[in-house]
Amino acid sequence: MPSQPRLDPSDILVSTTALVNSGDLEALSRHLEPLDAGLTATLLERLPITHQAIVFRLLPKDRAMSVFERLSPGQQSDIISGLQAADVADIFAGLDPDDRAWILEELPAALASRMLHGLTAKERQLTNEVLGYPKGSVGRRMSPEYVSTKTTYTVAQTMERVRAHVHDAETIYTLPVLDETRHVVGVVSLRDLLKAEPAQTIAEIMHKPAVRTAYDSDEDAARACTDRGLLALPIVDRENRLVGILTIDDAVRILEHEETEDSSRQGGVEPLRRPYFATPVRRLVTSRIVWLLVLAIGAALTVQVLSLFEATLAEVTALALFVPLLIGTGGNTGNQAATTVTRAMALGDVGLRDLAQVFRREFMVGLSLGLLLGAVGALIVGIVFEPRFGVVIGLTIVAVCTLAATVGGVMPLIARAIGVDPAVFSNPFITTFVDATGLIIYFLIAKTILGI
């Protein structure tokens, strides 16, 4: 391998520049691998600013920190501003999500935090591409404008820090407490500080912290914040070092957005991005037409199923009378189960690990509902029409309710397992599925009982 870097910095400079210009970040990352911290620092000193930022960002986490510490303060801020530049962000934004995950190791927390500081919301969004936090992660929603304190500081010292940040911090009411190496080891509230004596140390008055990593989903972090009634939740990197905070008002906004998405998708409609009256009629139509078409294609299945039994229908037309009642009841039972389980998942009460238990419970619930409704249905139809029709309707209701509740209950969990929003896969989808299978069950039972 003739292009393998040797210890001559000039050679390395040439080969690195070539790789940066080629845009092959993966090859560049491999190329940098064998260099030690000293050599990497020397290399950085000779590169133009944009190249510096790209090379620096591709270093493994440990090396990034030791290289950074070797640089002069001026070079350090060049790297930071290089990482904040729009063209550098574009380069990393172009990465495939899978590549991104393994090429971009975490940036050390101290740098990540410094990089995010003082940016506008739009600049911060660019920077998130560089930091590598995935879409939907709380890393993209957190704020770096926190006030932190240390275990060894006194209450008086911490109050000084609060006063110093009173104009720029996102919140001054919750302070993450750090040890000497930036690990989050506690939290104190401004109220705790006011309750305490000025000479007490933070270690004496701090509480156990609830934290989430920047890679956790924003919904999960938001719920951790609101469930505990926290005014701010510290966000850490994978080594439990502070990188930002999520404040309760942002948490509420995240959850509200999720609720809208869930409720919309359960109704088979894409969530609107704007208030109802600000959305043009044309946009309302497009938010609904795709789902309607998909569901109509699914419903075409019922036409197929009924075609199979057309002879049976022609012989006993009365069977057609009960079709909407039966599939309606099946659809409602399925919706109920899906609604209950989807909501329980949103609240964190039910997870993938509970699949077997949800299956068992919903099977029992569906069977119970089927027996109750089936008995009523059999009785009424038996009296109003014929007893043998009563038997057919009763048995069908039992079977359809059991099937619908079970499918409706487990479907949201299966959706989550295959990485789809549970709400997408939910009510209208279940209705369509239950319609088709319910009809098959109905006609099979009818043919057996009526001897057609």
Next chain:
Amino acid sequence: MPSQPRLDPSDILVSTTALVNSGDLEALSRHLEPLDAGLTATLLERLPITHQAIVFRLLPKDRAMSVFERLSPGQQSDIISGLQAADVADIFAGLDPDDRAWILEELPAALASRMLHGLTAKERQLTNEVLGYPKGSVGRRMSPEYVSTKTTYTVAQTMERVRAHVHDAETIYTLPVLDETRHVVGVVSLRDLLKAEPAQTIAEIMHKPAVRTAYDSDEDAARACTDRGLLALPIVDRENRLVGILTIDDAVRILEHEETEDSSRQGGVEPLRRPYFATPVRRLVTSRIVWLLVLAIGAALTVQVLSLFEATLAEVTALALFVPLLIGTGGNTGNQAATTVTRAMALGDVGLRDLAQVFRREFMVGLSLGLLLGAVGALIVGIVFEPRFGVVIGLTIVAVCTLAATVGGVMPLIARAIGVDPAVFSNPFITTFVDATGLIIYFLIAKTILGI
């Protein structure tokens, strides 16, 4: 009228005691009407404590305050503790909600607030019955443990108040600002206080307050709090005098409960009071069976409709094949409209005043969807089956989609207008309604086109 009170306090004492013992609060209220403040104060001094509380609570608001001011401090606290007593609460809890609204005027804010102070959650609930705030109002959810300040206080004086309440206040981060007569004229945050100079007055640094009255719905107040990202919202009486605060964590809890209720009812299931796995299967069944029965009774309508057209069905069995597809599409279109409008109402984007506009928009959306889907449906059915079936299906889809979107869109608003939770009246209900009317439209179109 021989029992009409004259100016002899002894007579009044006897007649009042008789009325209190009879439990007829309405008569007692009328009996107290002609007494002036001095006479009422004299009367109160002679009554036992429980009677004092009952009589006092029945006084009109203005008189209550002037009577209270005539009493000695000892008597004042007797009245307060009498109003907090469980047996007094029981008496007022027994009132019919309509009677309650006109017999119980607001208690003066200073007293209401003093009465609620230092109570446990359970005691506070009892007290809410005495205060007369209706169920579902924010008066029942607010906390009286606030720290307030006055326009004329300095920042330093206010910080003293904060420190004094640091152990017992619900929050010390948001302080309502009062004028000399308890009116809420501003709010300041603890952050504002830390930013300001100690000698500045509150009037100089306070912000315009967002407030709600104790009679407003808890959901409305909660959304006012979270929408603005306020850590606490001052709650006032009808004269804009402070009676409590709603903190953001309580606001989040109120909204979460509402979301669960909305999402459950849209799925046709009563909200569960406990987490999914903590709810026994029997309870799951009862949370669903009533709705299923109601909807099944509704669906029995479809059996009726189909019976009417049984001869048509016997003649052209193929018509039965499209029944699930057509009612499914209608149901889905209706659900989409209902889901969108219900969510927009929950977010406060759409209200009752918008009924006509929602009707127009959803009619247009439904018509557009119907034309798009109807064209596709007519084409496919026309090719696979017969052209004249294609025409029937196409026309039916146009009519059913238009009907379904319009009904689905306005139904949540109509529900609100008649005082029913919009979510109750929603998706499964609309589906059932659209099923039955859709079938009538289908068979009428079929009979016309096919000439049966």
